[in-house]
Amino acid sequence: MRSDAQQNREALLSVARTLIAEQGAGVSLRAIAAEAGVGIATLYRHFPTRGDLFLALVMQMSSEGLAAMDRALEQWDAGPEAAWRTFIIEFAQTHLSAQLVAVAEEDPEFATSERVSSARADRLARFDPILVRAREAGLIGDIDAMRLIVGVAAATRPLPAFVEQQIPDLHEWLIDAYIRGIRP
Structure with missing residues (x-):
């Protein structure tokens, strides 16, 4: 995996961890992507579901x-x-x-x-x-x-x-x- 792709993945996981803790597991995937500084398509490339x-x-x-x-x-x-x-x-x-x-x-x-x-x-x-x-x-x-x-x-x-x-x-x-x- 390219280093920028790995950084995006780690950012998504970090943000997801925080937002799920704060808002619950129903948090918007768009909100996770936005907070991680990536587009929703990037989130779905890493995590299709x-x-x-x-x-x-x-x-x-x-x-x-x-x-x-x-x-x-x-x-x-x-x-x-x-x-x-x-x-x-x-x-x-x-x-x-x-x-x-x-x-x-x-x-x-x-x-x-x-x-x-x-x-x-x-x-x-x-x-x-x-x-x-x-x-x-x-x-x-x-x-x-x-x-x-x-x-x-x-x-x-x-x-x-x-x-x-x-x-x-x-x-x-x-x-x-x-x-x-x-x-x-």
């Missing part, structure tokens, strides 16, 4: 989550509890969980489609190493990757600005409450 855009976004964010997991596993021997907490915080910061919920609400058929189910199964299985280590360290009970991801989504769902202004550390508090809640 809304589902293609959603899938690329989910794959990008899940890759970030897996990278956070890899970093945590590298630090595991220095302190499992600190590595686990750092992983959960970094994973939450990808906003993957919130994006997945937004997409599933907007397009339930997409969320259960064969190509998404296949990608999901592959990605979920890749979380097994940290779940095994966390279970062995007594940090989690019998929890699978899907429950972990959905739990993080529930704990870190975007809140109205008013709430975030009144309780600026609420997300961190909710993450800590979630981490305590999944202990055996």
Whole structure:
């Protein structure tokens, strides 16, 4: 892919991520293209359907989550509890969980489609190493990757600005409450 085409693709994904978080998964594709500084035809060249855009976004964010997991596993021997907490915080910061919920609400058929189910199964299985280590360290009970991801989504769902202004550390508090809640 040409470098300018790659830059356009990355800009579209970045803008889509922001606008979906702000406006939901029903955001106009034209708005995404305009905010990214490209035409709608460029968006459709990269992502022929809304589902293609959603899938690329989910794959990008899940890759970030897996990278956070890899970093945590590298630090595991220095302190499992600190590595686990750092992983959960970094994973939450990808906003993957919130994006997945937004997409599933907007397009339930997409969320259960064969190509998404296949990608999901592959990605979920890749979380097994940290779940095994966390279970062995007594940090989690019998929890699978899907429950972990959905739990993080529930704990870190975007809140109205008013709430975030009144309780600026609420997300961190909710993450800590979630981490305590999944202990055996």
